[in-house]
Amino acid sequence: MKKPRIYQGTCPECGKGTIQPTRFQNYKTTIRGYPFVVPEAWIGVCDACGSRLFNAKETDRWAALFDQALTERGAYLSPQEISQLRKALGLSKKDFAHLIGATGRSLYTWESAHRDSPPSRSADLLMKLVCASLQRGKVDVIDLLLAEGKKWGLEVEVQRPVMKEKAA
Numbered sequence: 001m002k003k004p005r006i007y008q009g010t011c012p013e014c015g016k017g018t019i020q021p022t023r024f025q026n027y028k029t030t031i032r033g034y035p036f037v038v039p040e041a042w043i044g045v046c047d048a049c050g051s052r053l054f055n056a057k058e059t060d061r062w063a064a065l066f067d068q069a070l071t072e073r074g075a076y077l078s079p080q081e082i083s084q085l086r087k088a089l090g091l092s093k094k095d096f097a098h099l100i101g102a103t104g105r106s107l108y109t110w111e112s113a114h115r116d117s118p119p120s121r122s123a124d125l126l127m128k129l130v131c132a133s134l135q136r137g138k139v140d141v142i143d144l145l146l147a148e149g150k151k152w153g154l155e156v157e158v159q160r161p162v163m164k165e166k167a168a
Contacts, residue, residue: 017048031066032121035153038062067118075151076118077127083111085131100126121152 011017027041041062044053070076077085086096086107097107102123110119118124125148132139142158149156 011046011049011051012053013051014046014049017046017051019044019053020047029062031063034066036062036066036069038065070152071118073151075148076124077110077131079111079113079115081131082107082119082127085127085134086111088134089130100130 009019011019021042022045024041024043025039027038027043029036029038029041042055042058044055045051046053067076071078086093089096089099091099093107093111094104097104100123102119106119106123109115109117110123119127125145128148129139129141129144132144142160146156146158
């Protein structure tokens with residue numbers, strides 16, 4: 001990737017230095033609250049005070065790389081899997097969207113082979129729970145969430161306290 005021309009001018013922090021586009025290899029950041037390593041990131045760095053400035057086009061590129069990496073790891077249901085799930089339930093796009101708390105437009109986008117963005121993580125997890133329930137019957141929700149979390153780079157341990165059942 002060649003050096004972008006997106007950083008110019010005097011540093012807004014110190015007012016003395018000049019912002020220089022600087023390439024960082026394997027830049028560690030978070031995207032939507034999840035850890036991610038950008039293979040090659042361009043960040044504006046002040047040559048006087050070292051302040052870092054982030055360009056919206058560049059951080060959008062990082063988010064696209066993040067989504068691509070998650071898709072490659074199977075962290076999101078594919079458009080085909082979402083469509084198959086909806087059809088297995090015998091629901092229209094509108095009814096399935098209402099069932100999972102989404103909009104019809106969102107579902108249309110998620111089922112598109114050329115979708116610009118995947119479902120939100122919560123919608124994706126809900127659809128995976130429905131899918132697992134159809135395939136296996138009872139589902140250990142915690143185990144499913146932990147397995148899905150690993151695809152996002154999360155390693156957490158969960159305590160399993162015994163919960164008292166509520167009276168009917």
